[in-house]
Amino acid sequence: MNTEAEKLTMVPPGHPLEGRVSPPGSKSITNRALLLAGLAKGTSRLTGALKSDDTRYMADALRAMGVRIDEPDDTSFIVTGTGRLSAPERPLFLGNAGTATRFLTAAAALVDGTVVVDGDSHMRKRPIAPLVEALSALGVTVEAETGCPPVTIAGRGGFPGERVTIDAGLSSQYVSALLMAAAGGDRPVEIGLAGEEIGARGYIDLTLAAMRTFGAEVTEPGPSLWRVQPTGYRAADFLVEPDASAATYLWAAEVLTGGRIDLGVAADAFSQPDARAQRIIAAFPHMPALIDGSQMQDAVPTLAVLAAFNETPVRFTGIENLRVKECDRIRALSIGLSNIRPGLGIEEGDDLLVASDPALAGQTLPAEIDTFADHRIAMSFALAGLKIHGITILDPGCVAKTYPRYWRALASLGVTFEGVAP
Template sequence: MPVVTIPGSKSITARALFLAAAADGVTTLVRPLRSDDTEGFAEGLVRLGHRVGRTPDVWQVDGRPQGPAVSEADVYCRDGATTARFLPTLAAAGRGTYRFDASPQMRRRPLLPLTRALRDLGVDLRHEEAEGHHPLTVRAAGVEGGEVTLDAGQSSQYLTALLLLGPLTRKGLRIHVTDLVSAPYVDITIAMMRAFGAEVGREGNVFVVPPGGYRATTYAIEPDASTASYFFAAAAVTPGAEVTVPGLGRGALQGDLGFVEVLRRMGAEVSVGADATTVRGTGELRGLTVAMRDISDTMPTLAAIAPFASGPVRIEDVANTRVKECDRLEACAENLRRLGGGVDTGPDWIEIRPGTPMGAEIRTYGDHRIVMSFAVTGLRTPGISFDDPACVRKTFPGFHEAFAELRSVLGDDR
């Protein structure tokens, strides 16, 4: 029975870095994810004047509740959406002039709902080129706080950024949310804020965050549930195979662990224990219709194994996947067609018909999740390759080695 060690959660590592930088004291992060995204976030903190000490398994961050230690900085956010959305918000709580830019891929991704909300709170924030996109400059003088309205229908990261800012404001925040996608990620944010000594209240669609700052702490990062989905899916498509991921169990923060319930509905055997989850392939993979709004990062994983189901797989309520690293709905559809599959798409859905995929080169669009998802397809389809296999460095630099090891074990088990 393969036991797969998954790297730390990208989402949790990014939030922990923000919280550590804003906390009063020195925070120790245990088993953080080391990838291009998180290294970019840490380097951004360094540019803002924070000390970030990094060893392979432990990072330490000197917090500054009053904001960045420098009055001017130029921060490059690479491809990281959390870096590009959270760091300008953190900088706004300080005093100084801070410029943020990002890769061409990240420049295409939207920011406007967040930057509009920050402006409504009095932050002097200017987009240098396209409105609602990087690059941008924040001329910070602290944030008074108060009431603000936010549309988080494109990304829950907009709400997370404001929630994280709340304790650093002078009066706290009352955030009216008109739409929200990927709600479990907000639950992660709130749980982590509480672990760092802050409080968050909720009254329906209104989130209330009092002032008061954060306390430094020691915080362990759990494995990345989105990354685990590829290994769980590998078990589901391989009759008799079994994969266990330790560190993800009933107490896990991440909603993406809910992907195993989709696999259960399709016919896999699933066991979620106190501190580990196991998926076993039964030789049966049924079609289904499933709404994945709350676990949309695992949509490509399901799309990539859908041709092996006995009936159509229809994935609904995933419009937000069109504004990720690429348009993931169309990227999945295009690549499934390259493999000879039957696919239809709509504004917020994709439907995949059963078939026998043929080998082809996968067009990745530089998106790590496209590569890792279609690597699972490759378990049953010889001849799959990728035009940019190295883009997995964004979240899992060692993915190909880890997946090759799993493939060899599953091959021995069949």
């Protein structure tokens, strides 16, 4: 599939989508495992891993910090570390990879030397101040002038402090970053939340599970409080589960077309928070009138586009954090939906109201969807193109961030595209 084309126009298949599609490995888990294996002493084998823009940025950054990473096949990394990271010769460029940027900002405190963590123009608009403030409270010399990358960290081999409270209202990744780095220090570190608000708490559980696989000792002495021992990490073999966020597009394509798509993994086998979206997708076309997206944030674009064809309108709440993702996803969804039909997507504060209409299916409603270089906007609006004629996705290649073979996956199910040869 020529995903370097500037646009891709969907052709509604007009038949149920049936077949077998294996989702790629989880981005969230792959980047956690890469970092932990890079911090470990010895050789780790990561299988089932995702190879995409985001994970390549993480792997290349670790290589720049002295970690050997081999890639024997399309889904494996062999990672050999010394137990320490070295200061890179130049700034770490991480594109718009949020996990890599946040995780490496904290891990840089373990380096003896200065590390600059930077990204592209989109990443330079994504907030990192809460993590910078927490690192500063732990005695790390760190600076981010704009509250967003670039971040300069003067590492001293660990955290001088032993206790910190962090505001994780914008992202649980701040907590995950501190947790993973803390085990590499020279003293126990206690990490607590400021308040009860946290973006997608389930991702903390993913972090803790991965840390323990690589030998970390973490206890939870109280609600929203973690104590990490300075164990360091030991090499391990690690199987990455398929990506639940990617699975949501396939689950939605299945119900939209009345098809049957075998993902090779049951919905209840996922440990990732976005898998809970499957229950809502299965209820289509009778999705609930109110959906709280706070704990399955990356699934919200899928659910919002699916909701356009629901029997009744759907309001999405708890999604304010979507404004600081790869783009302002609330805005991107409302613009894209309303390009299909005026008023189909409405922003009300930080809520998104989708004025559902099953009669949209089968209509010709030419609309160019601005993806804002956001992979999830591109992949979710492709779902609209399964039922509506004239849906054109701009910058389709942006899906390479997490699902490089997405368009080929749809093509394997019988979906075709105008002007782009498979």
